[in-house]
Amino acid sequence: MTHIDIVALEVGQEVGAESFTFTRDSLVRYAGASGDFNPIHYRDDFAQSVGLAGVLAHGMLSMGTAVQVVVNWVGDAGKVIDYGVRFTKPVFVDAHEGALVTVVAKIGLIDLEAKTVRVDITCVCNETAVLGKAQAVVKL
């Protein structure tokens, strides 16, 4: 397991940056895993019939994927004790190209007494932030 020295951390420090490609396969896989079978996440005709430009990713897929950058830094998914996001923009997933989502994680707050660190996450697709106020508190 990774050992992180909380005293050596600095606010603003980048602790991870990764890109993920969401394809239609990713959406179907997430639909099955989560039980969210809303057809706007896999059927173009349905998405268009409700006025969307196309099929979009589950917000919860973006949320669940973005935190992996924090998990990879801390090395243990069980140490993420508090995680919240706002869903600000949809991620449209092209049938052929998919969608490239880029996640960057930086230290936002350090609590030496509680031994917790707040990691602030940006999650961007097509130069647009798709999550707002994405923050994960990690217990070190």
Place this chain on the structure above:
Amino acid sequence: MVNPNVQGKKYPETAPYLVGREKIREFANAVFSTNPVNLNVFAAQTAGYPDLVAPPTFAVLIQERSLGAVLADPEADIDFSRVVHGDQRFLHNRPIVAGDELTSVLEVASVKSLGAHSMITFSTEVYDADKKLVLTAISTLVVRGGE
């Protein structure tokens, strides 16, 4: 419009959900996790957990079960075809692990109007078989008003 009178309403406890190893692995793969504690029992136990650890957003599965009752509640009057997920938060006392048997109780924390739209916030408390609080899931749905 969502009925503002449902603010404070609590919904009945959901039936127990047994967290399975393969469900954790399936969910972990779906959210691009490569973290060994999500996938490998030995790694999870070496890290001090009794079994596989669920990814931080796994509790959405439990929350959905509670939400189903609200969306089907005629008193709340939520038009699901107009619902957009506004925000989501998971506050853990401890991580969910394989073998947990989880129940949940949902309360409507607030109902607000924003022009023609309604914002409804739910707080779902998730308990283990010993009735200990595992986590609280907080979710806001935006219900778009008619044109």
